[in-house]
Amino acid sequence: MAVDPEHVLRAAAALLTRKSTATMDEVAKAAGISRATLHRHFAGRDALVRALEALGIAECEAALDVARIDEGTASEAVRRLVGAMEPAAGLLAFLYTENQLFEGEGQNAGWATIDDRISGLFRRGQLGGEFRIDLTPAWLTEALYGLMASGAWMVHSGKGAPKDFQHMIVELLLGGALRREES
Amino acid sequence: MAVDPEHVLRAAAALLTRKSTATMDEVAKAAGISRATLHRHFAGRDALVRALEALGIAECEAALDVARIDEGTASEAVRRLVGAMEPAAGLLAFLYTENQLFEGEGQNAGWATIDDRISGLFRRGQLGGEFRIDLTPAWLTEALYGLMASGAWMVHSGKGAPKDFQHMIVELLLGGALRREES
DNA sequence: CCCGCATGAGACATTCGTGTCTCATATGGG
DNA sequence: CCCATATGAGACACGAATGTCTCATGCGGG
Numbered sequence: 001m002a003v004d005p006e007h008v009l010r011a012a013a014a015l016l017t018r019k020s021t022a023t024m025d026e027v028a029k030a031a032g033i034s035r036a037t038l039h040r041h042f043a044g045r046d047a048l049v050r051a052l053e054a055l056g057i058a059e060c061e062a063a064l065d066v067a068r069i070d071e072g073t074a075s076e077a078v079r080r081l082v083g084a085m086e087p088a089a090g091l092l093a094f095l096y097t098e099n100q101l102f103e104g105e106g107q108n109a110g111w112a113t114i115d116d117r118i119s120g121l122f123r124r125g126q127l128g129g130e131f132r133i134d135l136t137p138a139w140l141t142e143a144l145y146g147l148m149a150s151g152a153w154m155v156h157s158g159k160g161a162p163k164d165f166q167h168m169i170v171e172l173l174l175g176g177a178l179r180r181e182e183s
Numbered sequence: 184m185a186v187d188p189e190h191v192l193r194a195a196a197a198l199l200t201r202k203s204t205a206t207m208d209e210v211a212k213a214a215g216i217s218r219a220t221l222h223r224h225f226a227g228r229d230a231l232v233r234a235l236e237a238l239g240i241a242e243c244e245a246a247l248d249v250a251r252i253d254e255g256t257a258s259e260a261v262r263r264l265v266g267a268m269e270p271a272a273g274l275l276a277f278l279y280t281e282n283q284l285f286e287g288e289g290q291n292a293g294w295a296t297i298d299d300r301i302s303g304l305f306r307r308g309q310l311g312g313e314f315r316i317d318l319t320p321a322w323l324t325e326a327l328y329g330l331m332a333s334g335a336w337m338v339h340s341g342k343g344a345p346k347d348f349q350h351m352i353v354e355l356l357l358g359g360a361l362r363r364e365e366s
Numbered sequence: 367c368c369c370g371c372a373t374g375a376g377a378c379a380t381t382c383g384t385g386t387c388t389c390a391t392a393t394g395g396g
Numbered sequence: 397c398c399c400a401t402a403t404g405a406g407a408c409a410c411g412a413a414t415g416t417c418t419c420a421t422g423c424g425g426g
């Protein structure tokens with residue numbers, strides 16, 4: 001009887017990841033509940049998206065924790081981070097595009113914290129002489145988001161294998177396309 | 184008196200780039216014409232988006248031509264290509280996210296041609312020993328799109344300067360974040 | 367100069383998604 | 397066993413955007 005809001009959120013995330021314009025009715029069906037019940041738990045579509053945003057933020061924070069981004073080389077930390085964020089990549093891609101509509105209105109403050117942590121990781125790599133300094137941490141962070149969205153879309157569209165997700169993103173982000181003398 | 188459809192498309196592109204959910208009425212106002220006239224030139228929102236897609240494809244093709252991607256090293260060609268595509272980056276970002284809704288329905292065939300040309304450029308770089316071969320041309324192409332979208336969004340949100348657009352994208356795409364011995 | 371034609375303004379119906387409501391039902395605890 | 401409570405189904409009104417229509421206007425060409 002008791003509907004598990006967590007389960008509803010997961011179903012909504014899975015659906016909206018594939019079809020970002022899904023209606024409340026479709027979300028309800030995907031979660032296996034009626035539209036009325038969905039509306040009882042989430043006041044409206046806004047509330048649902050906000051909840052999904054909170055979920056995405058929580059998963060990002062968890063990924064940042066589990067990846068232990070302060071340990072080891074920055075490169076290894078980035079690799080662990082991408083691997084830890086992979087399960088949430090689809091949701092992140094949805095929220096990433098969804099946020100662009102808010103035109104700077106009420107941006108959830110949680111993102112700033114995450115941006116800071118990731119930027120901090122890149123900055124640590126720069127200070128340690130590991131990363132180049134002509135690309136700002138802010139841009140590297142943004143590029144990480146963009147590449148994860150591209151990777152998620154590629155896997156979702158079947159153009160890429162899930163097992164290559166982490167490798168593709170990390171290798172491109174860190175090493176770039178150019179061939180290097182020593183690998 | 185005569186409304187220039189090209190001008191209308193440009194205005195629509197400029198608006199939808201910033202606000203992808205703009206209504207037909209807003210588009211009409213942005214183009215300086217009435218909604219009725221807008222509707223006379225473009226049967227509906229779908230037709231408008233299709234026309235914008237055609238415009239984006241045409242601009243991509245033009246950029247590919249002007250960048251002369253078959254000349255010089257692949258790296259230089261990529262740099263020229265990104266520079267040539269920069270003016271269209273906003274429109275491309277809009278179409279990039281818009282296309283994900285079509286879920287493989289009627290995907291304009293023009294994109295395949297463009298994908299092939301860009302993929303071919305990356306493949307040329309690989310065959311010439313210039314680019315690494317463990318990242319597929321398809322992924323490099325997708326990553327280029329993603330990075331251009333991220334770059335466009337960064338410039339649009341004021342977090343980055345337009346003058347850094349080309350440098351940020353090309354340097355990250357080709358060289359990656361890792362610091363290299365010789366610069 | 368005058369007529370044709372594209373445009374602007376607005377009314378109108380339609381569709382779609384949303385939000386709210388009611389009522390029947392079943393489930394689970396006391 | 398009985399009642400409280402949550403759920404499902406569906407009706408309903410509302411708003412927004414769309415697509416179509418009519419009519420007046422004004423510019424431009426013949």
